[in-house]
Amino acid sequence: FGAHTFRRTAFAGDYTGLEIQRTLVAKAEQLEVPILDHVYITRLLVRDNVVFGAYGFDQSDGTRYLIHADAVILAAGGHNRIWRRTSSRRDENTGDSFRLAVEAGARLRDPELVQFHPSGIIEPENAAGTLISEAARGEGGILRNALGERFMSKYDPERMELSTRDRVALAAYTEIAEGRGTENGGVWLDVSHLPRETIMTRLPRVYQTMMELQMLDITTEPIEIAPTAHYSMGGVWVRPEDHQTDVDGLYAIGEASSGLHGANRLGGNSLIELLVYGRIVGQAAMAHAAGLDAQRRSPEAVMRARAEIDDLLAADGRENVRALQRAIRNTMTQHAGVVRSDEGLRAGLADLDMIEGRMEDIGIHPDIAGFQDLAHAFDLKASALAARATIEAALERRETRGCHNRSDYPDTDPTLQVNLVWSPTGGVTHEPIPEIPAEIAELMREVDTEGKLVE
Ligand SMILES: Cc1cc2nc3c(=O)[nH]c(=O)nc-3n(C[C@H](O)[C@H](O)[C@H](O)COP(=O)(O)OP(=O)(O)OC[C@H]3O[C@@H](n4cnc5c(N)ncnc54)[C@H](O)[C@@H]3O)c2cc1C
Incomplete structure (x- = not known):
């Protein structure tokens, strides 16, 4: 590559991801890990900044699922389907990880860094x-x-x-x-x-x-x-050593997470990251779960998750979810694509304000084929949040770095060699790039320039 x-x-071959997926599914089946393939997660459940599960519904028949868990690993992908031309499949990578994490109390990091x-x-x-x-x-x-x-x-x-x-x-x-x-x-x-x-x-x-x-x-x-649009280098803020987010017991991995690839991921490094951090994060989540002496839950958090679905199912407005998704994708393509500028990004934000206004009046109509319309409505919420975070951070990154090209700031600015951290209430703040954890730095030293492990 x-x-x-x-x-x-x-x-x-060029089926690497598929091979990893097959192996993972086979192993999960062997260990009798339940797989809820049709369940769409709408909320992570949190009490006093500690995660205690997730809530969702079955996309075919609408059955609600309340899942209690001592630790949650968020692996719901990135946000590259909020652009018109994208390598993601339909209805994937719509920014679900970003919304789920932010609503749970986590922050995002470098959402503008999209490859x-x-x-x-x-x-x-x-x-x-x-x-x-x-x-x-x-x-x-x-x-x-x-x-x-x-x-x-x-x-x-x-x-x-x-x-x-x-x-x-x-x-x-x-x-x-x-x-x-x-x-x-x-x-x-x-x-x-x-x-x-x-x-x-x-x-x-x-x-x-x-x-x-x-x-x-x-x-x-x-x-x-x-x-x-292909890969989200930015994503949910995680600690470098074990990918825990700002919320205790909530971890993120893969395109949902951030920080590992800087501003420009090299080919092949996504799947390798999943293998390496799959192990690290799995172990960290297990240790977190083992360290809990009780699982403290919040009926209010569950009630809010339930009510959110009820409210959407009752929505009978005139706006079509698919049309609004398309509007976001058009806006991002026009104003926040390969090359960006202050003027374009501000126009993008204005568009987004308008789209979010229209989102107040959506209509959701599950039909005999299933509850996909409800899933699309949650995708839409996620896309709007991901788009806002991306544009606000892209405005703040007044430089060209890696994948982020600003026509009005064509040079790299050494003072901007920072992470841009975003939350809906705090906006964008600058954070120093964290140190590489000592054990990982040690491993890197042991690999020589030809990739061989030095004994
Ligand atoms: C065609 C193609 C070829 C590629 N080739 C390579 C390669 O050769 N090497 C390499 O390193 N990288 C490659 N990549 C990139 C790599 O495949 C991805 O970066 C990687 O698969 C991301 O993994 P992930 O687990 O983070 O997210 P994903 O693989 O996107 O998985 C996210 C999962 O979460 C599910 N999900 C999302 N939201 C919800 C929700 N609300 N509720 C329930 N489930 C949800 C989705 O359905 C999906 O199954 C390629 C990508 C593409 C598209």
Whole structure:
């Protein structure tokens, strides 16, 4: 993958995440861990800043679930589906982690740091942003503009297509913005010169996806791509040593969490983080649970969670949830995308005020097919919160750093090498970047520059 010092990506073809998921599910089944696959969590339950469970409903039949837990690990993903073109599937990564954590009393960190991956497909519209894995460039894919120029030679002549994602995304964005893009507003990613066997063994998912979505054979044709919102480096504020949030017993991991990747995640590091912190956080949550002598609950917290669903189910306004979700995605795309500015971000905030006003008048109508409409309403609340946090922090980060490009502040400002921490009441505050925990720093020293463990 791009910008690695040596070849070290852990992968299973380009189905790595799927393999991890299969293993995890198989192990959970083996240990007889109950899996509530259809339950949508609407609230984390907290008493005196200590978590004691979660509340939700079954998306197929509306059954309510009250789950008591001594510790909760929030792993509900990031917020990249609040942009129009995104690598996330429908109804995922709508910022649920952010809302659940903030309503539980936690804060967010660096929500403005969102990675735009250089290669999302453009068509069809309902699949816009679907990812073409970085493995395509890793295996030797070439980027060209509409004039046929291999444009990365202008932006990073040394690393070319294997530059960091932020640089490649900005390069593609610039080519398109300056009129050298394709008719559909993209650039070309070409792997057709690679041996067919490489494509079929290393890029089987890309091959299959392009066949299914566009009937395009990537062994002979280039792929039309443009930057797509892909990964939340920012997220819920967590302690670096064990990823506990501001709330006792509440942990966050993966895209829900923040801090590990700075302002620019390298390819492959998300799944590795999940493996490494899965273990660390699991152990910390277990120790927290074992250390409790009693679980103190709050009937009021449960009542509030219940009432929130009741109120939404009774909502019969004229505004459509899907239309409002689309409005947020349009606003974020227009005003808080790959390149941002003070003027654009302020326009984005004004749009958001208006959208939040319209959200007062939504109508929720579960039907015979299930309670998805209710889930979408909660997704909408989460997206609005995530969008506000993102724009407010993006306004405050008056510099260009990693994935965050400000046209009005094109340089990195050393005084802004800080975390921006957000809460709905406190707004944005600056915090020094925490030290790397001693044990992790020690481990890092033990790995030499070729990635080998030094005995
Ligand atoms: C096509 C593609 C290829 C990728 N390839 C790589 C790669 O090769 N290497 C790499 O390191 N990274 C890769 N990534 C990134 C990586 O897959 C993600 O960053 C990672 O899966 C994030 O994991 P997560 O557990 O934090 O969140 P997710 O995998 O997004 O999981 C969040 C889960 O929470 C559930 N959820 C959300 N809200 C609620 C709620 N309210 N109630 C109940 N459940 C909820 C969702 O349904 C989802 O199942 C890729 C991403 C994509 C899209």
